[in-house]
Amino acid sequence: MRSIIASLLIIAIAVPSAAQTALRGPNHNAVRAGLEIMALSMDTDQNGLLDQTELRSGAEAVFRSMDGDADGYLLHTEMTAWDQGFGDIATHQGRDQAYEATMGVIFGLFDTDASGRLAQHEYVEGVTTAARYADLDGDGAMSLAEMHSHFLPAIAIQSSLPE
Numbered sequence: 068m069r070s071i072i073a074s075l076l077i078i079a080i081a082v083p084s085a086a087q088t089a090l091r092g093p094n095h096n097a098v099r100a101g102l103e104i105m106a107l108s109m110d111t112d113q114n115g116l117l118d119q120t121e122l123r124s125g126a127e128a129v130f131r132s133m134d135g136d137a138d139g140y141l142l143h144t145e146m147t148a149w150d151q152g153f154g155d156i157a158t159h160q161g162r163d164q165a166y167e168a169t170m171g172v173i174f175g176l177f178d179t180d181a182s183g184r185l186a187q188h189e190y191v192e193g194v195t196t197a198a199r200y201a202d203l204d205g206d207g208a209m210s211l212a213e214m215h216s217h218f219l220p221a222i223a224i225q226s227s228l229p230e
Contacts, residue, residue, distance in 0.1 A: 116208035
């Protein structure tokens with residue numbers, strides 16, 4: 068009798084957990100994979116780490132690709148509209164507002180002169196500063212594990228698209 072009750076308790080605990088993982092997994096993995104693809108594309112020496120030079124160069128390239136009107140500044144709308152698939156995931160999840168708010172927070176943190184637009188140097192400095200904070204082992208580079216656990220932009224995006 069005890070083994071039946073124990074088995075039922077294990078099933079009762081495991082089934083919701085498995086269902087949550089199944090519902091959460093694909094989208095969560097898509098967000099995580101998208102962030103990793105971006106990071107790996109910046110990793111020019113392919114050592115699995117992003118040093119400050121790679122981050123700066125990568126952030127400059129991302130800035131240029133976000134700057135839809137090529138005026139040298141990013142508006143919040145340009146940052147949110149940048150298509151790396153995260154907006155599509157937000158729409159699919161019905162979390163457009165959460166994603167836009169998250170991007171607004173990141174934008175606000177990077178907008179150091181409070182002008183309502185980001186100059187390239189503000190964006191690059193925001194990315195590299197966040198990466199220095201995420202560098203837990205102090206080796207001067209950010210690993211993928213550090214990116215997922217302590218890089219503010221990645222944490223914010225993953226949090227806004229949790230499922």
